[in-house]
Amino acid sequence: MGMDFEKDRPIYLQLVERICGDLVSGKRKPGDKLPSVREFAFEAGVNTNTVQNVYKQLEQMELTETKRGQGTFITPDPLKISVMREELKKQLIDRFLSSVETMGFTQAEILQSLKERRENEC
Template sequence: MSIDFLPDKPIYQQLMERISGDIIKGIVKPGDKLPSVRDYAVEAGVNANTMQRVYRELELVGITETKRGQGTFVTKDEIKLKELRKDMKETLIASFIHHAEGLGFSKQEMIESLQIRKGGE
């Protein structure tokens, strides 16, 4: 399962977002072991060094923890996972607003459209 990467964003960031998204969606659960760096690199179709960076960055922000000789695991820290969810939500909202404003939509138009969608459209 090779991944189609966007050309305008570093691959390691896209992989971090993918893993974070899988955690938020519950595909990967707190305490789950992630595939080895090599296995995930092969699965994603990237260099093992890129995958190693992804795992290192995820650990630096507290999303994962590496247990020597056992592998890399998703944190069980509920506060960290709630922060991850909140951060991803805010990033998506900021991106949406930026793109919509770039197309000339007012904040009021965006709010009205979101309220209509919430109502069951």
């Protein structure tokens, strides 16, 4: 098995973002149990040390809790997830704007294109 990863970014950060994305999209819910380190490493096609690093990062972000002998669980606190959701949104917007500005587009052009696209969808 295995997942596809971007070559220019650390794998553990990409896995953290995927789990955060699963939280934002509702694929994972507050209180859900995460797979064991070995299970997730096999599923992702990465080393178990990488997954341990992912789980450590998520715990430092206060998005997970490790219960000795039971496993790692998504925080049951919806406020922590809400804060992470807003942070993730900001990061995605910043990355998008940086990308399009590098190509020479202005923010005004991008906003206009987004408005036009939105109008065409309705």
